[in-house]
Amino acid sequence: MTKKVFAVIGTGAIGGYYGARLHQSGEDVHFLFNSDFTHVRDHGLTVDSHYGDFSIPPSFLQAYSSSEAMPKADVILVAIKTTSNPLLSSLIAPIVKPNTLIVLLQNGIGAEQELSEQLNLPFVGGGLCFICSNKIGPGHIDHIDYGRLTLGVYGAEGQPLLEQVAQDFRNAGVDVDVESSIVDARWKKLLWNVPFNGLSAVLSADTKQIMQCPELVTLAKEIMQEVQAAAKALGTDLPTPLIDTMLSNTAAMKPYHTSMLLDLKNQRALERQYMYKNVLDLALAHGVTMPKTATLYQQLCFIDPATSHE
Amino acid sequence: MTKKVFAVIGTGAIGGYYGARLHQSGEDVHFLFNSDFTHVRDHGLTVDSHYGDFSIPPSFLQAYSSSEAMPKADVILVAIKTTSNPLLSSLIAPIVKPNTLIVLLQNGIGAEQELSEQLNLPFVGGGLCFICSNKIGPGHIDHIDYGRLTLGVYGAEGQPLLEQVAQDFRNAGVDVDVESSIVDARWKKLLWNVPFNGLSAVLSADTKQIMQCPELVTLAKEIMQEVQAAAKALGTDLPTPLIDTMLSNTAAMKPYHTSMLLDLKNQRALERQYMYKNVLDLALAHGVTMPKTATLYQQLCFIDPATSHE
Numbered sequence: 001m002t003k004k005v006f007a008v009i010g011t012g013a014i015g016g017y018y019g020a021r022l023h024q025s026g027e028d029v030h031f032l033f034n035s036d037f038t039h040v041r042d043h044g045l046t047v048d049s050h051y052g053d054f055s056i057p058p059s060f061l062q063a064y065s066s067s068e069a070m071p072k073a074d075v076i077l078v079a080i081k082t083t084s085n086p087l088l089s090s091l092i093a094p095i096v097k098p099n100t101l102i103v104l105l106q107n108g109i110g111a112e113q114e115l116s117e118q119l120n121l122p123f124v125g126g127g128l129c130f131i132c133s134n135k136i137g138p139g140h141i142d143h144i145d146y147g148r149l150t151l152g153v154y155g156a157e158g159q160p161l162l163e164q165v166a167q168d169f170r171n172a173g174v175d176v177d178v179e180s181s182i183v184d185a186r187w188k189k190l191l192w193n194v195p196f197n198g199l200s201a202v203l204s205a206d207t208k209q210i211m212q213c214p215e216l217v218t219l220a221k222e223i224m225q226e227v228q229a230a231a232k233a234l235g236t237d238l239p240t241p242l243i244d245t246m247l248s249n250t251a252a253m254k255p256y257h258t259s260m261l262l263d264l265k266n267q268r269a270l271e272r273q274y275m276y277k278n279v280l281d282l283a284l285a286h287g288v289t290m291p292k293t294a295t296l297y298q299q300l301c302f303i304d305p306a307t308s309h310e
Numbered sequence: 311m312t313k314k315v316f317a318v319i320g321t322g323a324i325g326g327y328y329g330a331r332l333h334q335s336g337e338d339v340h341f342l343f344n345s346d347f348t349h350v351r352d353h354g355l356t357v358d359s360h361y362g363d364f365s366i367p368p369s370f371l372q373a374y375s376s377s378e379a380m381p382k383a384d385v386i387l388v389a390i391k392t393t394s395n396p397l398l399s400s401l402i403a404p405i406v407k408p409n410t411l412i413v414l415l416q417n418g419i420g421a422e423q424e425l426s427e428q429l430n431l432p433f434v435g436g437g438l439c440f441i442c443s444n445k446i447g448p449g450h451i452d453h454i455d456y457g458r459l460t461l462g463v464y465g466a467e468g469q470p471l472l473e474q475v476a477q478d479f480r481n482a483g484v485d486v487d488v489e490s491s492i493v494d495a496r497w498k499k500l501l502w503n504v505p506f507n508g509l510s511a512v513l514s515a516d517t518k519q520i521m522q523c524p525e526l527v528t529l530a531k532e533i534m535q536e537v538q539a540a541a542k543a544l545g546t547d548l549p550t551p552l553i554d555t556m557l558s559n560t561a562a563m564k565p566y567h568t569s570m571l572l573d574l575k576n577q578r579a580l581e582r583q584y585m586y587k588n589v590l591d592l593a594l595a596h597g598v599t600m601p602k603t604a605t606l607y608q609q610l611c612f613i614d615p616a617t618s619h620e
Contacts, residue, residue: 202609
């Protein structure tokens with residue numbers, strides 16, 4: 001079997017880490033960079049990792065500033081924020097083959113189906129990253145902790161290829177779970193993300209501050225119950241005890257800045273479409289209203305740095 | 311008929327203005343001050359008003375630093391924030407007679423009934439102030455615009471005395487409406503206050519910024535509909551067209567900082583009990599849920615400067 005060609009679209013904290021691991025284990029990985037391109041061409045890609053630091057020197061780094069210059073890929077790891085998804089299908093179209101497995105390493109729900117329709121693909125994979133990783137400079141990633149991937153595929157035909165990719169990741173030292181339903185996995189992550197990302201951004205609060213306010217704990221729980229009801233209407237059963245487990249785990253965590261709070265602080269667009277609007281629309285289409293989640297979404301529209309105010 | 315004794319409890323932007331007007335028209339008005347007491351004892355009370363500036367010199371100002379020193383009053387105008395209401399009954403007990411008319415110049419709902427029970431009074435009046443007035447220094451009030459009072463009384467026996475007081479205000483140049491139901495008037499004001507005070511505080515936004523965000527206009531309208539439903543369950547009919555009228559008036563207004571936004575900016579406690587919690591509790595007791603209003607209330611609990619965070 002010939003070696004698979006991997007493409008990483010969005011070489012930041014997530015894409016850079018997982019892509020560099022695959023490269024390190026001998027895979028043929030091609031990285032798309034944005035503003036960091038000239039820097040990495042001269043200096044390579046550096047990963048400070050709590051499992052041991054490593055780097056890809058310039059002569060070994062297959063770096064690109066445009067997807068048009070990249071080879072067609074067997075596997076495309078998409079690690080841009082969902083706020084850029086309106087551009088995604090045209091960005092990756094040049095490197096897609098009929099049986100390419102795209103894996104969306106993104107938050108929220110609905111993107112796999114959307115992309116499979118836009119590109120007329122029989123399957124699109126998705127991945128959830130349980131990782132603490134930051135980009136701390138051009139071509140410089142700081143992998144602080146964790147790293148487990150949960151993978152799944154929209155479109156059953158893609159399952160065998162997804163299993164191969166999961167094995168590639170395991171060979172590269174990444175823990176991987178393969179779920180029979182990426183949708184179930186996405187709802188489970190949304191159960192936490194919907195209350196805590198939105199509340200942290202609207203209130204400029206970390207998880208500890210939220211958990212110390214009894215009224216906000218109640219609100220977070222009520223929003224989780226709305227997510228649970230929406231998931232159920234769409235065919236995903238999230239067990240009720242999971243809510244209290246997640247809340248007590250969150251209370252026990254060190255103060256944590258959610259990705260949406262970080263986006264806000266860095267004046268980046270908020271991932272409100274895939275994390276909120278799609279959830280609300282899917283729920284409504286199945287007769288479920290989510291008034292507290294909707295309130296949070298409406299507030300996020302206002303504070304979103306991508307929204308202009310006078 | 312002997313002259314009525316008026317007491318003003320809380321001589322700030324509201325109490326100072328209306329009390330000074332009554333004094334100016336010849337009424338016997340006694341003012342309770344807090345931190346401004348020593349200043350006004352030496353310098354009097356000054357009102358810059360768009361109807362013409364005036365002042366009460368020290369020798370004519372009946373100023374007190376404690377209610378214990380004040381004479382029993384026929385009429386007590388209460389103009390402290392509702393956040394101090396837990397102290398109110400003991401504060402005014404020394405000056406209450408069996409037929410004293412207390413008039414609560416405060417926002418929110420439920421305070422008249424509460425006070426009538428605490429002090430075992432047959433009636434307690436309430437007032438809504440449609441005024442732009444600020445305290446700009448010790449004993450110094452800036453009356454910017456408007457000034458109309460809407461008065462009503464909880465306990466029908468108080469109606470004749472309330473009518474007299476309304477006439478006293480009119481004699482002092484203050485426009486007054488007397489409503490048969492203070493509760494109806496309070497619900498009508500809540501229809502605006504509940505969405506705009508809370509949203510402005512949680513989002514640090516003025517009315518113009520709120521009205522420029524389509525999602526927030528929708529949210530404000532939905533919250534108004536919740537208030538309307540709660541009012542209806544409690545016997546007050548707020549006509550539906552009033553909602554759109556209020557919204558278009560708000561869109562046409564100059565940018566306005568709500569009282570709750572000002573309280574937040576000045577690190578004062580937020581009036582969430584009478585403006586939100588009482589509304590939610592009354593609604594729930596009548597089988598009406600207000601999920602969007604409740605979300606706002608829960609967020610206000612977090613941002614309230616009176617709440618301590620680590």
